[in-house]
Amino acid sequence: MLLGTAIALIAFYAPLDEDGLNQKIFYFHVPIALTAYACFGWGAWKALLHLWKGRPGADLESYVSIHLGVIFAVMTLVTGSIWGRFRWGQWWLWSSKQLVLFLVLFLFYSAYFMLRFSVEPGPRRANLSAVYAIFGVVLIPISFLAIRLASDYIHPVAFDRHGPQMSGSQFLTFCVSLAAMLSLFAALYHLELAGKRIDAHLRELRELIG
Amino acid sequence: MIRARGLAMRYGPKRIFDGLELDVERGGFVLVTGPNGAGKTTLLRLVAGLVAPTGGEIAVDATRAQLGFLAHEPLVYRELTPLENLDMYGRLYRVAERRERIGMLLERFDLWDARNERTSSFSHGMLQRLALCRVLLHEPELVLLDEPFAGLDSEGSELLDRELASRRGNATFLVATHEPERLAHLSTGSLAFA
Amino acid sequence: MSGYFADVATLARKDLLLELRGRDTLPAMLLFVSAALVIFHFALPSGTGELAGLGLLWVAIVFTALLGLSRVFVAEREQNVLDGLVLAPSDRSAIWFGKALAALAFLALAEVIALPLFALFFSGMDAATVAAVALADIGICAVGVFVAAMSIATRARELLLPVLFLPLAIPVIVGGVGASVTDSPGRYFAFLALYDALFATICWASFEYVVTE
Numbered sequence: 001m002l003l004g005t006a007i008a009l010i011a012f013y014a015p016l017d018e019d020g021l022n023q024k025i026f027y028f029h030v031p032i033a034l035t036a037y038a039c040f041g042w043g044a045w046k047a048l049l050h051l052w053k054g055r056p057g058a059d060l061e062s063y064v065s066i067h068l069g070v071i072f073a074v075m076t077l078v079t080g081s082i083w084g085r086f087r088w089g090q091w092w093l094w095s096s097k098q099l100v101l102f103l104v105l106f107l108f109y110s111a112y113f114m115l116r117f118s119v120e121p122g123p124r125r126a127n128l129s130a131v132y133a134i135f136g137v138v139l140i141p142i143s144f145l146a147i148r149l150a151s152d153y154i155h156p157v158a159f160d161r162h163g164p165q166m167s168g169s170q171f172l173t174f175c176v177s178l179a180a181m182l183s184l185f186a187a188l189y190h191l192e193l194a195g196k197r198i199d200a201h202l203r204e205l206r207e208l209i210g
Numbered sequence: 211m212i213r214a215r216g217l218a219m220r221y222g223p224k225r226i227f228d229g230l231e232l233d234v235e236r237g238g239f240v241l242v243t244g245p246n247g248a249g250k251t252t253l254l255r256l257v258a259g260l261v262a263p264t265g266g267e268i269a270v271d272a273t274r275a276q277l278g279f280l281a282h283e284p285l286v287y288r289e290l291t292p293l294e295n296l297d298m299y300g301r302l303y304r305v306a307e308r309r310e311r312i313g314m315l316l317e318r319f320d321l322w323d324a325r326n327e328r329t330s331s332f333s334h335g336m337l338q339r340l341a342l343c344r345v346l347l348h349e350p351e352l353v354l355l356d357e358p359f360a361g362l363d364s365e366g367s368e369l370l371d372r373e374l375a376s377r378r379g380n381a382t383f384l385v386a387t388h389e390p391e392r393l394a395h396l397s398t399g400s401l402a403f404a
Numbered sequence: 405m406s407g408y409f410a411d412v413a414t415l416a417r418k419d420l421l422l423e424l425r426g427r428d429t430l431p432a433m434l435l436f437v438s439a440a441l442v443i444f445h446f447a448l449p450s451g452t453g454e455l456a457g458l459g460l461l462w463v464a465i466v467f468t469a470l471l472g473l474s475r476v477f478v479a480e481r482e483q484n485v486l487d488g489l490v491l492a493p494s495d496r497s498a499i500w501f502g503k504a505l506a507a508l509a510f511l512a513l514a515e516v517i518a519l520p521l522f523a524l525f526f527s528g529m530d531a532a533t534v535a536a537v538a539l540a541d542i543g544i545c546a547v548g549v550f551v552a553a554m555s556i557a558t559r560a561r562e563l564l565l566p567v568l569f570l571p572l573a574i575p576v577i578v579g580g581v582g583a584s585v586t587d588s589p590g591r592y593f594a595f596l597a598l599y600d601a602l603f604a605t606i607c608w609a610s611f612e613y614v615v616t617e
Contacts, residue, residue: 051613108571115568118558120221123262123617128554131610132568138606139572142599146575149595153586207225260487262617275493285488287418287479289425294418301414302492304407328425344488 029079031178032072033098035185037140039069040109042189044137047130059126060200062133063116064192068185070109076102094154097147104143108136211236211271211352211382212257218265219252226252230266232401234382239396242386244403250386251282253403254354257384270352272382275303278350280358284341288330292321292340295329296347303348315343319369334361342370346377353377355385359392411494415502420509422479429475433468433514440464441518441525454528458584461522465515465537465580466544466573472510473548473569474562476503481556490615500611504549511541528584536583539596540576543603547572550607553614575599 043065050058077099084093093099112132119125214232218225226249234240242250255261257270258279270277286295293312300308316322319339324332329340338361345353358374359367371392374383378396385393390400423429444460480486489499515537523529548569555564576599582592 051610104571104574111564111567111571114560114564115554115558118560118564122221122264124557127613127617128557131613132554134610135572135603135606138602139575142575142602145595145598146578149582149592150578153582207220207223258491260490260617273493274491277491279487279491281484281487283484283487285483285485287422287485288483289422289479290418294421298414298418299488299492302411302489302494304493 026083027173027177029076029083031174031181032079033076033102034178035181036069036072036076036102036105038182039065039072039185040105040133040137040140043069044133047133050126050130051134057197059129060196061193062130064189064196066109066112066133066136068188068192070106070113072181072185073102073106073109077106095151097144097151100147101140101144104147105136105140108139112136211238212268212384214256214266214268216266217253217256217263217268219249219256219261220264227403228265232268234384234399236271236382237379238398239378239383239393240385241390241393241397241400242384242403243388243390243400248403250403251356253401254279254356254384254386255281257352258354272350272352275348276351278345278348278353280341280345280353280355282356282360284329284337285344286329286337286340289328291326291328292316292343293325295340296343299344299347305348311347312343315347318373319343320365335363335366338362339366339369342373346373350381352382353384355383355387357386357388359387359389408495408498411498412501412505415489415498416505417502419476419503419506423506423510426479429472430510430513433472433510434517436471437464437468437514437518438521440467441521445525454526455585457522457526458528458533459581461518461526461533462540462577462580462584464518465540466570466577468514468518469511469541469544469548470566470569472507472514473552474565476507476549476552477556481561486556486615496612496615497608499615500549500553500607504545504607507545507549508541511545512538515541530584532589533584536580536589536592536596539583539593539600540580543576543596543600544573546600546604546607550611550614553611557614572603 043062046058046062046065049055050062080093080096080099080102081091084090084096084099112129115132116125116129119128212232212234214230217230217232218228220226230253232253242253244250252261256263256268258277259270259274260279286292290298293316296312296316297308299305300312305311313322316325319342321336321339321343324336329337332340338358342358345355358370362370374393374396377383383396385397387393390397441461441464444457444464447460448456477486480489486499490496519529519534519537551568551572552565555561555568558564576596579592579596579599583589583596586592
């Protein structure tokens with residue numbers, strides 16, 4: 001998995017020579033954003049499984065997914081900010097709907113962790129986290145809609161979406177980058193999940209002994 | 211009516227109990243004894259369905275409408291009167307002839323005179339008696355009592371004794387208590403927590 | 405079905421009764437919103453226009469609601485009465501529904517004072533704003549009561565409530581302010597209605613999991 005990621009990441013450096021530095025960020029930024037959405041979506045799916053089917057372990061999977069989602073979200077904000085700096089000379093763009101959306105999502109999912117750390121581990125915590133994760137995934141489209149509507153009375157001037165239409169090679173690069181990001185997510189997901197499961201096993205063993 | 215197999219309960223690192231087996235038949239009167247913090251309350255809450263076990267399984271053959279649970283707290287609103295509290299519960303439990311039953315229970319537990327006072331002014335014993343009214347209001351088939359004599363004076367205890375004796379055959383009881391001798395004459399079995 | 409709504413009515417009535425006896429939340433909300441409006445007068449430098457005032461009105465509404473919401477489960481939490489409600493044979497979502505209705509009543513009462521007060525201190529109050537407030541209240545109470553129930557299950561309790569509530573309130577603010585300040589409020593009404601329908605539904609469907617294990 002990780003190998004595939006590495007190769008993909010290296011591969012997309014190649015067709016980038018003709019574009020400026022800011023375009024490079026774009027190839028990071030949007031795939032990272034899309035991957036973040038995937039993380040939150042996957043987390044909500046696992047949350048649903050936990051609530052409906054009572055699948056053991058679904059709570060942990062949901063948590064790990066959302067945890068990674070927040071990391072990718074922060075990366076989205078950072079890369080978006082850098083891109084804004086290069087393109088328009090500002091560190092923050094209220095006009096970028098994507099950026100604002102991720103700000104809102106960052107606030108929301110940070111609260112997820114506050115919630116989780118404020119409850120003892122157990123079915124209660126799993127239930128609350130799962131419900132919140134599902135709320136999050138509903139909030140994503142609603143927030144996007146809200147930000148679009150808000151731009152009408154906040155900024156009459158609406159900036160366009162990220163960058164120009166993509167040519168063939170650019171599109172390929174974009175897809176490769178997206179695949180790279182998604183496989184990075186998958187790799188980290190399995191890694192973190194395995195780590196947490198080992199932790200849980202260790203704890204159980206310690207209790208059995210002690 | 212109640213069957214538990216390998217029941218385990220853990221709060222984080224603290225293990226409350228493990229591998230618990232329990233069988234209570236219909237009409238039984240089972241005492242749960244043991245010191246404070248041993249897990250009596252936890253067991254009752256598990257049977258009531260308020261918490262989920264961390265291990266093992268438990269099967270209770272009673273719906274929420276058939277279950278009555280006396281907890282440590284009286285579970286009544288302090289700002290409301292006994293009548294208002296019981297009326298709310300009566301409606302939620304779809305108690306037939308609600309007003310009559312409430313009146314009858316309040317009288318039986320000697321709370322009729324205080325029926326229109328806010329429970330915030332009640333003594334410990336009165337609250338406990340009100341809680342018993344709440345528990346018995348809907349004629350539950352499975353009655354879970356957590357230290358039912360706690361806070362009751364001698365009069366209140368007598369009332370409760372009489373009440374339990376009269377209901378003995380009509381319902382299944384699981385009672386956590388400090389004083390098992392008191393109810394020994396009614397019990398069909400007991401479970402001791404270490 | 406009729407049993408469900410009877411339960412909701414029972415619980416809503418209980419909450420209204422509790423507030424009538426306690427009489428602490430509503431006065432606090434009224435005082436808070438009045439004070440907030442006065443503060444806004446000092447917070448708006450000249451030349452900012454009436455639209456800024458309307459925007460701040462919505463801030464006031466959300467934070468007044470937050471104040472009230474921090475109290476909705478106080479009685480249940482303090483005496484653990486929530487256990488009693490959860491044990492009852494009624495559908496658990498009725499607990500949320502009844503309390504949301506009661507919260508709606510309190511918020512509406514606070515606004516009955518706040519909106520005329522705003523019209524008095526500032527300008528720009530119109531029918532669209534009032535309608536938007538009404539629509540937004542539904543969403544605020546539905547989500548707010550739900551999130552309040554989540555927060556009392558935690559160690560941090562009421563501290564967590566604003567943290568959980570405010571991100572979810574952002575779309576409501578957008579809908580409300582948009583309807584108040586723009587010339588075509590229809591879109592924003594539709595958006596508020598969508599928010600209300602969507603979130604009320606998932607609140608209703610998942611409340612069970614917030615209060616049980």
